[in-house]
Amino acid sequence: MNNIPQNLGEYYPLDYYGPTPARASQLLNAAKIHEGFKLELVKKYCLGIKHVLEIGPSMGGFALLCKSAGLDVRTIEMSDKCADFLNHVAQIPTVLTDNEALSVQAEEQTDLIALWHVIEHLVDPFHLIETCASRIRQGGYILIAAPNPDALQFVAFKESWVHLDAPRHTCLIPISILSTLLEKLGFEVVLSTTLDEGSKEWTRFGWTHSLNHVKSEIDKNWYTSVEKKVATLESMEGYGAAYTIIAKKL
Numbered sequence: 143m144n145n146i147p148q149n150l151g152e153y154y155p156l157d158y159y160g161p162t163p164a165r166a167s168q169l170l171n172a173a174k175i176h177e178g179f180k181l182e183l184v185k186k187y188c189l190g191i192k193h194v195l196e197i198g199p200s201m202g203g204f205a206l207l208c209k210s211a212g213l214d215v216r217t218i219e220m221s222d223k224c225a226d227f228l229n230h231v232a233q234i235p236t237v238l239t240d241n242e243a244l245s246v247q248a249e250e251q252t253d254l255i256a257l258w259h260v261i262e263h264l265v266d267p268f269h270l271i272e273t274c275a276s277r278i279r280q281g282g283y284i285l286i287a288a289p290n291p292d293a294l295q296f297v298a299f300k301e302s303w304v305h306l307d308a309p310r311h312t313c314l315i316p317i318s319i320l321s322t323l324l325e326k327l328g329f330e331v332v333l334s335t336t337l338d339e340g341s342k343e344w345t346r347f348g349w350t351h352s353l354n355h356v357k358s359e360i361d362k363n364w365y366t367s368v369e370k371k372v373a374t375l376e377s378m379e380g381y382g383a384a385y386t387i388i389a390k391k392l
Contacts, residue, residue, distance in 0.1 A: 146265055146312050151220070151240065153310050159200050159224055166232045170210060173203030179339035180258065181207040187333050187388045188283040191253035195277070197242050197270075198260035202228045209234060216252075218245045243273040251277055256285040258340075259384075262311045268323065275327040278391050284329065287386040289314050290336055294372050294381045295348045304351040305344070305383055317385050329389035336382030344384035345376055 147153070163169040181204070184191070192214060199205045199217040201224050208215045209232075217236045219225045225238040237245045242264070246255075255274045261267040274284055289305040290296075291314035296303050305311070321331050335341065375381050 147309050150265075150309065150312075154221065156223055159221055162223060162227055163201065163231070166206060169201055169203055169232070170206045173207050177203045177207060180204045180256075181211060183333070183338060183386065183388070184208070184254065184256075184285070185211075188254050188285070190281070191283065193252045194254045194256065195246070195249060195252045196256045196258075197246070197274075198257060198263070199228065199236075200224055202232050202234060202236075204256065204258060205234050206232055216249070218242055243270045246270065246273045246277055249277050251279045251282075253279060253282045254285065255283075258285075258287045259289075261286060262288050262307075262314060265312055267313060267315065271320075271323060272327060275324075275329070275391070280391055282391050283332075283388055284324065284391070285386070285388045286320065287340060287384060288320075289344070290341075290380075290383055290385045291316050292380060293336075293345075293348070293383045294376055295345070295352060295383050298372070299352045299355070302352055302355040304348055304355065317380070317387065320387060321389075324387070324389040329391050331387060331389045333386065333388040336380055336385045337377070338386045341382050341384040341386055345382045348383035 194208050194213050194215045196205050196215065196217045199219055200221070202217060205215045205217050205228065215234050217228055217234055219228065219236050219238060220240040222238060225236045228234045228236040239245045255278055261271070264270055271286070278284060289311065295305070317334060321334060324331060
């Protein structure tokens with residue numbers, strides 16, 4: 143995105159992160175329902191890990207799932223509200239900062255760095271990814287989920303596509319470019335998909351909320367008919383609204 147505002151933080155009001163849970167157990171129970179697939183992906187593809195660093199955890203559903211599974215978890219978060227909950231309620235060590243790369247540099251090497259829908263919010267995502275690569279031990283993993291600019295929805299909705307979400311989303315990186323970068327950094331991609339449970343949920347979200355940006359009823363009816371026609375294509379790899387990549391450091 144060109145002309146990125148200097149005051150990006152102002153575009154994240156407190157309600158952007160949802161309500162603050164009263165207890166960690168409350169969030170954990172919700173995370174088991176809505177984010178359990180994340181932990182299952184980690185168990186399947188990130189073998190032998192003990193230490194996890196999550197960047198941009200929001201309230202920390204995934205971090206709590208990892209903690210409940212016996213993993214040592216730390217997080218880096220830019221929201222005061224979320225960092226306070228993570229540190230004092232969830233009891234997950236969290237660094238409060240909007241300079242993620244600098245904080246990652248200060249971390250010890252870890253087994254897994256997870257970025258669930260984070261890179262699209264960054265002014266310089268490539269710098270952060272390169273920094274993360276340097277803090278992952280050999281045999282460790284990086285996990286990145288993000289909106290997919292090759293999605294059929296983007297072709298259909300163009301500037302009305304909800305996953306553009308400017309200015310909070312400053313960039314959309316194609317799967318191919320991200321995979322090539324990770325390989326250059328010494329990683330082997332072990333999973334690259336637009337069909338994991340999370341990506342499919344973002345695809346459903348994309349149709350529902352992009353239609354809210356369409357004012358004409360005639361246009362809404364047209365988009366609804368298009369959705370039905372492209373559903374088969376979206377069930378094929380590469381066309382969904384989001385992707386998840388897991389890569390192993392060689």
